[in-house]
Each structure stands twice: as structure tokens, then as C-alpha cells.
Amino acid sequence: MSEAAKNPSAGEPIIRIENVSKIFGGTVKAVDNVNLEVARGEFFALLGPSGCGKTTLLRMLAGFEVPTHGRVIIDGQDMSKVAPNKRPINMVFQSYAVFPHMSVEQNVAYGLKMDRRPAKEIRERVAEALDLVKLGSLGKRMPDEMSGGQRQRVALARALVKRPSVLLLDEPLSALDAKLREAMQLELVRLQKTVGITFVIVTHDQSEALSMANRIAVMNAGTVQQVAPPATLYEAPANRFVADFIGKINMIEGDAVAAGEGEVKVTAPAIGEVTLAGNATGKVALAVRPEKIFVDEKEPTDPKLIKVKGKVGEVAYFGSYSNVFFDIGTGAPLQADISNVSSDIEEFTFKAGEEYWVYWRKADTLVLGD
Amino acid sequence: MENWKRSAKAFFAAFTPPTFWLVAFFIIPLSLIWLYSFSTKTGVTDITLDWNLQQYARALEPLYLGIFWKSIVMAAATTAICLVVAFPVAIAIVFSKPTMRMWLLLLVILPFWTNLLIRTYALIAVLRTNGFINNGLEWIVVNADWLLSFVGLGDNRIVGPFEPLALLYNNTAVVFGLVYVSLPFMVLPLYAALDRLDRSYLEASLDLGAGHIRTFFSIVVPLALPGIASGIVITFIPAMGSYLTPDLLGGTDSQMIANVIASQFKQANNWPFGAALSFLLMYATFFALAIRAVLMRKEGRGDVR
Numbered sequence: 001m002s003e004a005a006k007n008p009s010a011g012e013p014i015i016r017i018e019n020v021s022k023i024f025g026g027t028v029k030a031v032d033n034v035n036l037e038v039a040r041g042e043f044f045a046l047l048g049p050s051g052c053g054k055t056t057l058l059r060m061l062a063g064f065e066v067p068t069h070g071r072v073i074i075d076g077q078d079m080s081k082v083a084p085n086k087r088p089i090n091m092v093f094q095s096y097a098v099f100p101h102m103s104v105e106q107n108v109a110y111g112l113k114m115d116r117r118p119a120k121e122i123r124e125r126v127a128e129a130l131d132l133v134k135l136g137s138l139g140k141r142m143p144d145e146m147s148g149g150q151r152q153r154v155a156l157a158r159a160l161v162k163r164p165s166v167l168l169l170d171e172p173l174s175a176l177d178a179k180l181r182e183a184m185q186l187e188l189v190r191l192q193k194t195v196g197i198t199f200v201i202v203t204h205d206q207s208e209a210l211s212m213a214n215r216i217a218v219m220n221a222g223t224v225q226q227v228a229p230p231a232t233l234y235e236a237p238a239n240r241f242v243a244d245f246i247g248k249i250n251m252i253e254g255d256a257v258a259a260g261e262g263e264v265k266v267t268a269p270a271i272g273e274v275t276l277a278g279n280a281t282g283k284v285a286l287a288v289r290p291e292k293i294f295v296d297e298k299e300p301t302d303p304k305l306i307k308v309k310g311k312v313g314e315v316a317y318f319g320s321y322s323n324v325f326f327d328i329g330t331g332a333p334l335q336a337d338i339s340n341v342s343s344d345i346e347e348f349t350f351k352a353g354e355e356y357w358v359y360w361r362k363a364d365t366l367v368l369g370d
Numbered sequence: 371m372e373n374w375k376r377s378a379k380a381f382f383a384a385f386t387p388p389t390f391w392l393v394a395f396f397i398i399p400l401s402l403i404w405l406y407s408f409s410t411k412t413g414v415t416d417i418t419l420d421w422n423l424q425q426y427a428r429a430l431e432p433l434y435l436g437i438f439w440k441s442i443v444m445a446a447a448t449t450a451i452c453l454v455v456a457f458p459v460a461i462a463i464v465f466s467k468p469t470m471r472m473w474l475l476l477l478v479i480l481p482f483w484t485n486l487l488i489r490t491y492a493l494i495a496v497l498r499t500n501g502f503i504n505n506g507l508e509w510i511v512v513n514a515d516w517l518l519s520f521v522g523l524g525d526n527r528i529v530g531p532f533e534p535l536a537l538l539y540n541n542t543a544v545v546f547g548l549v550y551v552s553l554p555f556m557v558l559p560l561y562a563a564l565d566r567l568d569r570s571y572l573e574a575s576l577d578l579g580a581g582h583i584r585t586f587f588s589i590v591v592p593l594a595l596p597g598i599a600s601g602i603v604i605t606f607i608p609a610m611g612s613y614l615t616p617d618l619l620g621g622t623d624s625q626m627i628a629n630v631i632a633s634q635f636k637q638a639n640n641w642p643f644g645a646a647l648s649f650l651l652m653y654a655t656f657f658a659l660a661i662r663a664v665l666m667r668k669e670g671r672g673d674v675r
Binding site for chain 1 (some may be wrong): 570
């Protein structure tokens with residue numbers, strides 16, 4: 001269906017962001033020397049806390065902001081200074097921006113009318129787009145007669161009907177309630193597969209990005225921290241920020257020195273000295289995800305493990321697992337997600353003050369620099 | 371805050387003064403004028419209320435209907451010019467930096483701080499035969515002639531002798547003066563409407579391939595319609611009933627309805643007829659307001675929430 005998917009030059013990235021910076025008012029660096037490539041047909045997410053520059057970056061792709069430095073190349077053409085209405089890109093706005101004085105059909109037809117398509121083609125494509133977002137029967141409705149979720153579908157149809165090479169989505173799910181949001185996540189993935197158009201989504205919600213995107217760029221303070229597929233971001237974060245931003249993680253502060261090829265020797269309180277795979281040296285954090293931690297009353301003997309003695313602190317019960325905080329004497333408690341694999345309640349009840357051996361595999365331990 | 375509903379004393383304490391004010395100084399005088407319009411003048415100062423419709427019949431004679439029509443045309447021209455001039459001004463203010471915005475709005479409101487009479491006399495100083503515009507033009511013509519004399523084309527052979535433009539004491543001067551007086555009334559509601567407008571509508575329109583001009587006509591104008599309607603009404607109604615501007619800037623044929631009403635109350639000493647004309651003007655105003663109400667209900671969906 002999409003013209004982008006039919007394009008034979010599929011190897012070339014559809015978006016190339018080269019050394020792009022955006023400085024507001026001469027001093028505020030919203031985006032700081034960003035380099036990114038988005039492949040054709042990808043579902044790409046820009047993820048970061050509010051104020052990290054992700055929305056500014058998206059607005060530079062749409063053409064609402066002009067980069068202070070650098071170039072934005074879309075489909076092989078330098079688009080840095082091209083007006084929004086001349087770009088092969090369409091956007092779904094956070095507020096949806098569905099024109100309140102036009103019916104659903106008129107909203108969807110607006111972009112095609114601007115392109116001066118013949119009336120017959122407009123009718124067909126509008127109907128097709130409305131079917132795609134499952135609004136086929138609501139074409140005559142006015143926006144104020146629709147729910148938030150339906151209005152978002154109108155915004156999606158209005159953007160997709162133009163068959164852009166890239167569809168931008170600015171926090172598309174933030175205004176929806178939790179249940180609708182989950183349904184819409186699946187819907188967006190389905191839609192992206194159906195039309196084959198490259199999607200670039202901006203979100204501050206990690207679960208949204210992890211569940212939908214093929215690749216994610218994590219941003220902080222105007223810079224890109226890491227670009228990777230969701231699993232890589234989670235299991236092999238590039239630095240403390242990414243590790244901390246995505247999911248839960250324990251960090252034990254330590255000092256590292258190089259110890260051979262790709263290995264470092266880390267000294268940390270409570271753990272002692274341990275040699276691990278990694279490159280960061282100096283002040284580092286030994287990081288481990290809570291679900292990778294095990295607990296036993298007996299001291300484990302396997303040399304591939306890191307073990308510490310911990311005293312049970314707070315316990316939160318979540319049904320399938322318990323989130324247990326252990327005091328290991330470093331000041332920061334170590335949290336472990338313990339699977340409740342037995343139905344024997346007594347066996348898996350942690351009582352405050354009990355002592356356990358807390359351990360995890362060296363291979364699951366990350367050595368993170370700044 | 372809701373206690374006033376329960377406390378009758380507080381309610382009366384709060385509402386008696388304004389009610390008294392409205393009744394004493396608005397409703398009673400207006401009722402008197404209304405009664406005058408059904409009366410007959412029986413002496414130099416005597417007026418008899420005899421419930422006749424002669425005054426209204428006379429007010430609907432072609433002479434006075436013509437003046438009514440002229441007032442409507444002048445007010446409509448004023449409103450149209452104000453709309454065309456005020457829209458770019460309002461857009462410029464809305465899109466200016468927040469610090470600049472306050473100053474620009476102040477510039478729009480600034481003329482209100484000066485008395486209308488003084489402002490109108492200032493306009494006379496600008497427009498009259500020996501005014502700033504004519505003097506300025508004369509200076510340009512004389513100097514152009516002087517410059518041309520260097521190439522042997524002087525002595526008014528090319529540019530001709532300067533003839534002062536007749537800028538004052540005609541209908542154009544009246545409309546010019548009304549536009550000058552009314553402009554803030556158009557700028558402010560337009561500004562308010564545009565300021566409320568969600569910018570993402572404009573961005574969505576640009577994003578969908580519309581240029582700035584098409585975005586203006588297909589998105590900005592429909593969504594600003596409530597503000598446009600308010601601006602039209604509060605410009606048109608005072609312009610229609612304006613007295614001072616046509617009196618001072620107009621010529622012998624520039625009389626608007628308010629001037630006729632004033633002369634009936636003063637020179638002609640015919641209060642009943644003046645009262646009837648006044649009420650016809652008021653009915654015309656109500657008619658304009660009713661049209662606006664109907665339009666607003668029809669376009670209610672375009673209202674910006």
C-alpha cells in the first residue's frame with residue numbers, strides 16, 4: 001500500500017540526522033549534536049524524560065523547528081530548511097489537533113484536497129483510511145461527538161491517508177486511559193505492519209517504547225544516550241542513565257581497574273573484589289536487575305556467582321513475585337524480585353530481619369560508567 | 371461563596387445599589403424617551419402623550435430612511451476596513467514574543483487614554499487643506515520639481531503645480547475617522563480569539579500540506595469566527611450611532627442618523643420625533659445582535675474550547 005515500501009532503494013536509511021543541534025534563545029540547548037539513522041519500515045521510538053529534547057527533535061523532523069546546526073536528511077534529500085507542508089512526512093499531534101469545525105471525513109480529506117487530488121480519488125482514499133483505523137461508519141460525525149480514542153484514530157487516518165514516507169507520533173497514547181492505551185499499542189503495531197510506513201514515535205513511557213518499537217533512542221539532556229533494540233537496552237544498557245531509566249535496577253558503587261582484554265577488576269563494599277566483563281574504569285556501578293537475583297539460606301559455592309549476606313527489609317507482594325529489599329550494609333538496599341514458584345505460602349514468606357544469602361551470576365552483572 | 375443564596379441580607383446588600391442605578395439612570399429615562407416617541411409636540415415646550423404613530427410614520431419617510439441607509443453603509447464600510455486592517459495586527463500580536471505582546475496591546479489601547487474630541491481634532495490637523503498630509507505632499511512635489519530643474523524639466527512641466535487634496539469634510543474623511551476610532555474594538559476580540567486558538571491546529575494544517583494562506587482561510591478564520599462576529603458587532607453598532615466623527619469630519623452630505631437625532635432634540639426642538647428616530651436606531655441594533663446570535667448558534671461547533 002505505501003509508496004515508501006515499494007521504493008527499491010530500501011538499503012538507504014529513510015531518516016538521517018547529522019550533527020543536529022537546536023539552541024533556543026541563544027542559550028538553551030534543547031538538542032545537542034544528535035546523530036541518528038532510522039531505517040525504512042522501522043518502528044522507531046524516541047524515549048526520554050520530559051525536557052530531554054525528544055519532542056524538539058521530532059518537530060525538526062516535521063519542519064516546525066529549524067536545526068541551529070546540522071542536517072536532517074529525509075529519503076535522501078536535505079530537508080533541514082524545507083517548510084512542513086513540503087515534506088513527505090505527516091504527524092499525529094499529542095492533542096490530536098482534529099479540526100473541530102470539520103466532520104471526520106472532511107478532516108481526513110483535508111490533506112488530499114491541499115494536494116489537489118481528484119474528488120473521486122479523495123473519496124476512495126478517505127474511505128480506505130477510515131476503514132484502516134476502524135472508523136468506517138463514523139465519517140459524518142463531528143469531532144466533538146467522538147471519544148478521545150476515536151479522535152486519535154481520526155488523526156491517524158488523516159496522516160496516513162497522505163501515504164507519507166514517515167509518520168511521526170508525538171506522545172500518541174498519553175491522553176488515553178490505561179486500558180485503551182494497551183489496546184492502542186497493539187493497534188499501532190498492527191497498523192504499522194499493514195501500511196509498512198516508517199513510524200517515529202516520541203514517548204516518555206518506557207513500556208510503550210519497549211512493547212512497540214523495533215529500535216529505541218534513549219535521550220537525556222538533549223543528547224542520545226543509546227540507540228538499540230528494546231532487549232539490548234534492557235539487558236545491556238550503555239550507561240547508568242539508560243540502566244536506571246529503563247526498568248528497575250540495583251547499583252552498587254565501586255572502583256574498577258582494567259584487567260586484561262574486555263575485563264575489569266572491581267572493588268566494591270559488601271562484595272569485595274571481583275573480575276567482570278566490561279570496559280568502564282574508575283568510579284563505576286555494579287548493576288544487576290532485580291529478577292536476576294536469587295535467595296538461599298545456605299551459602300552458594302559456585303565461583304560464577306556474586307554473593308552477599310542480606311537482611312530482609314521491606315517486602316511487597318505482587319502475586320506472581322515478591323519485591324524484597326535486602327540490607328547489605330552499603331546504605332542502598334538491594335532489591336530482588338523473587339518468583340513465587342511454590343504454592344506453599346510459608347515457604348516464600350519473607351519476614352523482616354531474617355538473614356539470607358543473596359546472589360546472582362557474574363554474567364548478569366553490568367559494569368556501568370557515567 | 372454560595373452563602374449569598376441563603377443569606378437574604380447579603381443578597382440585597384450586594385444587588386440593591388446596581389439595581390437602583392440601572393432603574394434610575396437607564397430604565398426610567400429610556401422609558402420616558404419611549405413614551406415621547408408616541409407623543410405629539412403641542413407647544414414650544416409642551417408634549418402631549420396621545421399614543422400616535424405619526425413620529426414613526428415620519429421617520430420612515432424616504433429622507434430619513436436614506437440617512438439610515440447611509441449610516442448603515444458608512445458603518446459597514448468602517449467595519450469591513452477595520453476587519454481587514456485588524457486581522458494582520460491581531461495575528462502579529464499573537465505571534466509576537468510574550469514580552470513584546472504586552473507593549474503591542476498597550477499601543478492598541480493607548481488611544482483610549484485620550485479624549486475622543488481631542489483625537490478627532492488631531493485628525494483634522496492631519497487631514498485639512500493645510501494639514502500634515504497636504505503639507506508633506508507639497509514638500510515632495512516642490513522638491514521633485516526643484517530636482518527636475520537640474521535636468522531642464524523644472525517649472526512644473528512634469529509634476530505640475532501642487533493642488534491640495536480634499537481630505538476633510540467628506541464621507542471618506544468620516545469613514546477614515548470611524549476606522550481610526552473603532553480599530554481597537556476590532557483588534558481586541560480578534561486577538562482574544564486567536565490567542566485561544568490551539569497552535570497545533572495550524573501546525574496540523576501545515577503538516578497536511580496547506581500553505582499559510584490556505585491555513586488562514588480554512589482553519590484560522592472558521593475557528594476565530596466567534597471573535598470575528600464579536601468584533602463586527604462591537605465595531606458596527608457604535609459606528610452606526612456615531613455622532614462626533616461625522617459632525618466634525620463630515621461635509622454637508624455626511625450626516626449620519628445620530629446627527630439627525632441630535633438636531634431634532636436641539637435645533638428643531640422636536641423631542642418626539644428625535645425619540646422615534648432613536649428607537650428605530652435601537653431596533654436596528656437589536657436586529658444586528660440577533661443576526662449575530664443566530665450565526666453563533668449555527669457555527670457553535672467551530673467554537674474554540
